[in-house]
Amino acid sequence: MIEKNLVIIGGGPAGLAAAVAAVDEGERDILILERDAVLGGILNQCIHNGFGLHTFKEELTGPEYSARYVRQVEERKIEAKLDTMVIDLSKERVVTAINETDGLIQIQAKAVILAMGCRERPRGALNIPGARPAGIFSAGTAQRFVNIEGYMPGREIVILGSGDIGLIMARRLTLEGAKVRMVCEIMPYSGGLKRNIVQCLDDYGIPLRLSHTVTKIHGKDRVEGVSVAAVDENRLPIPGTEEFVPCDTLLLSVGLIPENELSRKAGVAISQKTQGAVVDESLETSVPGIFAAGNVLHVHDLVDHVSTEAELAGKNAVRFIRGLDKGPAVVMVETGFGVRYTVPSTIHPAAATSITTIRFRTDNVYKDAYLTVLLDGERVQHLKKRILTPGEMEEVLIPAKWLLTRPGLQKITIRVDKE
Amino acid sequence: MSEKKELTCIGCPMGCQMEVTMENGVIRSISGATCKKGEIYAAKEVVDPRRIITSIIPVDGGIYAMAPVKTATDIPKDAIRRCMECLKTIRVGAPVSIGQVIVADLGGTGVALIATRDIPKR
Known part of the structure; x- marks a missing residue:
């Protein structure tokens, strides 16, 4: 060995x-x-x-x-x-x-x-009805075909999911001569960066259909089109809103x-x-x-x-x-209201560097909210944020002195406050 | 003559919807921006929108079929189509080295097209 x-x-x-x-x-x-x-x-x-x-x-x-x-x-x-x-x-x-x-x-x-x-995330994880025709790609696979191998995946394209790779591919495929009919996003907001929405979609007149999803893939040997429908607040398709969109290719940018x-x-x-x-x-x-x-x-x-x-x-x-040796003491990092996860989830005060960065994402869009840090319930930070969105990773910085001046500290809580 | 242009700010996730009022090519007012950064972006974007263009060109005899390229600096937005047409006529032989000038003046913009990756010979 x-x-x-x-x-x-x-x-x-x-x-x-x-x-x-x-x-x-x-x-x-x-x-x-x-x-x-x-x-x-x-x-x-x-x-x-x-x-x-x-x-x-x-x-x-x-x-x-x-x-x-x-x-x-x-x-x-x-x-x-x-x-x-x-x-x-x-x-x-x-x-x-x-x-x-x-x-x-x-x-x-x-x-x-x-x-x-x-x-x-592949098509199999979405359960979209339809046969298994050629012409369904994940956005990253299409990116490899176009940018490294030099092959176009199709001519008329619908993109499901407005993650950054999907937005970037909408522009790439348009520049290479394809027609990108629309980008559908099941959520009421895009997970992509604002800059990508403007420079990849708006610049080329590609519509972004928020709160819309693909409900069916048509075609047997090759994709012939997709059914697109509006969804309600529970992300379920609203009957009667379905529309057939002809295309030969469906790209998935769904996480x-x-x-x-x-x-x-x-x-x-x-x-x-x-x-x-x-x-x-x-x-x-x-x-x-x-x-x-x-x-x-x-x-x-x-x-x-x-x-x-x-x-x-x-x-x-x-x-x-x-x-x-990191020492025996361990502080838990707790996710409070509005915070979906944190990395890291524990901190050893004895081993912490002068600043520990805690990265996290929120679970929803919050405007004019506050980012609050609590040490065993004591508020040590209350920062006004104009916007917090799940699409952009946030961070808080924990100075070592917060940890070292509080022996016996049990938990750090990160949460979003409305006021 | 007064003219209104609408645009979305790219400065942060707020994505403020802004409206710029122009008179004879001069900015009269910018509304909708909620910070200074947005106003600066809007002022530049309505007068002289520019983008860096990235694409690929075919490589003969390389380990990969395509080489990625970019414009050395940003080019006027309305020159993008023309430059993409020019790109379709360009081929290059391996080896390609990162930073190599492929075309000195792309589509009359005065901006060079440069390779962004090493592509060794096959």
């Missing part, structure tokens, strides 16, 4: 940033395992601009953003095995992987960082799910809300020495945040390898 101090599963933005940070923390014995033939992950197909405003203070395309991290990985001579699929992970941190040159390999790691990213099959095999506790691991302030999961960062932990809107989160996981994995 091969022995490694740190094994990173996944060579996308999270894995690359974690690897760079681990080296900069002084660790040299690192291996990245990546199933694709190149590093960079999904960014390679995200050819649009808008990445890196936080990390690099300039606007980059996806391939440019990933190239900067790949260069940092190469400069540090970090070992990476490409075309390598990890098939098992044990709670003792034994990683089993396969590739064409090594065959089956097993690696005993002192620490593991999960950086596998997420995958798209992303962290890819945690390996985490589950290792016995990592998974949150029902994020579908990612439950972690503490160091991004360590319920299994000692196994850390998680990026979209495998919770789905992010901005890759910049993935990078900073993964750097934290990289640093903390190195501290674990060196035997850092």
Whole structure:
């Protein structure tokens, strides 16, 4: 069995940033395992601009953003095995992987960082009636076909779901000559960024139909059209509002799910809300020495945040390898009104850095509301927010002094207050 | 001559619906914005809307069929169609390197088209 101090599963933005940070923390014995033939992950197909405003203070395309991290990985001579699929992970941190040159390999790691990213929710999860004709794609699959392989998925397109990938693809396909008839969103608001709605839909006159969904897919061999209907407040189609929209292609942009099959095999506790691991302030999961960062932990809107989160996981994995003790005290992070989840969900005050970032999403759109932080019921922060929306990840910063000046602290509550 | 233009702010998730009143090409008033950032965006967007265009071009002999490209800076919004037509006529041979100038002046905009990814030879 091969022995490694740190094994990173996944060579996308999270894995690359974690690897760079681990080296900069002084660790040299690192291996990245990546199933694709190149590093960079999904960014390679995200050819649009808008990445890196936080990390690099300039606007980059996806391939440019990933190239900067790949260069940092190469400069540090970090070992990476490409075309390598990890098939098992044990709670003792034994990683089993396969590739064409090594065959089956097993690696005993002192620490593991999960950086596998997420995958798209498929048609099967939506139960849309109809046959199984050609012409139904997830938005990300279509993105790969167009941007990397150079194939158009179709000519007349309806997009279900207004997530950012769907919006970005509406523009891409329009620029490449397709007719995007509409984007349907079952919710009364879009989960995509406002900038994408304006620059991907409004710029090209593509209608966004809020509170609408696809109720049927027509066609046997190839998609011939879809039925679109308005939905009520319970998201159920309203009879009589159905309309036939001819198209040859349906793209689905209906949510992303962290890819945690390996985490589950290792016995990592998974949150029902994020579908990612439950972690503490160091991004360590319920299994000692196994850390998680990026979209495998919770789905992010901005890759910049993935990078900073993964750097934290990289640093903390190195501290674990060196035997850092986090101390016995644990503070719970509780979700109050309006907050769907938080990452992390526990904090060890003795191990917390000067500032602990708690990232979270709200469960609805709140305007002119307050973001409140309570320490065992004592209000320590009450910040006015003009808008909070589930589509944009929020964060609160917890200074270490809040924790250290309150020995015996039990819980931190994050909640939305109307006043 | 007075003219009204409607637009949605992209500054934050509020997405304020704004209305700009113009007279002979000069902004007279901006309504609907709830912060200064929105007014600044609206003032620029109605007078000179610009976008960076990203797309792909075919590569001969590369490990991938297509190379991603972008305009080096933003171009006028009304030049997008013309530039996309120009893009359809462009091919490039591998290797392509990130930052490489593919076309010095895309569609008469004076803006270069550059590659955004390394595509090594097959």
